[in-house]
Amino acid sequence: MARSKEFDIDHVLGKAMAIFWQQGYEKTSMQDLVTGMGIHKRSMYDTFGDKHTLFMKAMERYAEQVASRMEGRVADAPSAKAAIRLLLEATVYRQKEDPYGCLLVNTAVELSNHDPEAKDKVNFAFEGTERLLERLVRQGQASGEITSHLAAADLAAFLHNTFVGLRVLVKTLDKDSDKLQSIIDTTLAML
Template sequence: MARSKEFEIDTVLGRAMAVFWRQGYEKTSMQDLVIAMGIHKRSMYDTFGDKHSLFIQALERYAAMAAGRMQERLEPLSSSREGIRLLFELMIHPAEEEPRGCLLVNTATELALDDPLAASRVEQSFARTEQLLELLVRQGQESGEIASSLPPAVLAACLHNALVGLRVMARLTADRDRLEQIAEATLVLLDK
């Protein structure tokens, strides 16, 4: 008779995600994952497949979590400009229990050239963020609160590029003042 799972899949996937986020894919061993997830190696393989499959699932969970957090925080805002500023603040001031930086950006810099599946997941998530920025820019330009000197898609791409760079910097430094200065300088692009 088959044994029933003695763990919550989403919980242990979240633990694996945290290990990959802190250490990266290459530096994370199967033993690291087994210990962090608190399950037997056999259960891990039976539930998630190999290390790469687990990583892709963790990456997808992270992307969904990040997108949900952005939407949740943007909904009560009435200003497109405030929404864009909030996205930058989320990169500078993550939740305290989270590792520094961004799992998607970390994956882009570590694996994108050699792992087409990981690269496609990162590209999909980046595209969603850029589309959100384009929507906010378009709404802000229509309401007159954001300069119309650049087309929405071009300004969104520029803002997204700055966000990605800020995510890299957030992993490298704990100097939040410097990160805020970078964000403020970037947000000048929105001025009329």
């Protein structure tokens, strides 16, 4: 007779995500995961597979949460430009809540050169963000608040680059929020 799980899979996956987010993939040991998740090693392997598979699942969960949060932020924005500002400013001000930066950006820096699956997961999530930005740019171009001299896809790529850059800078410029705000203001002025 098979035993039923004695833990909430979603809950322990959230714990694993937090551990990877704080420590990175390479620095996270199996013992860190077992201890932090509060489950037995055998249960972890039976439920999630190996460390890499668990990490991929944690990244998927993180990407889904971020995408949902971004969609929620822009849903009630009064304009496309205001929505873009909300996204950029949230990147800066979420640092207080997420002191480890962005798991996707951290993974891109740590693993993309030698882990094709991690690279693909990061790129998939980044493409989703870029599609959201392109949708907002198109709305702004249609209303006349964003220049139509450049293709919406090109502006979205530019904005995404700014977005990722802010996610990196926010980890090092935590005391210089004026500089981060200036980057946001300049980016929006260029639109």
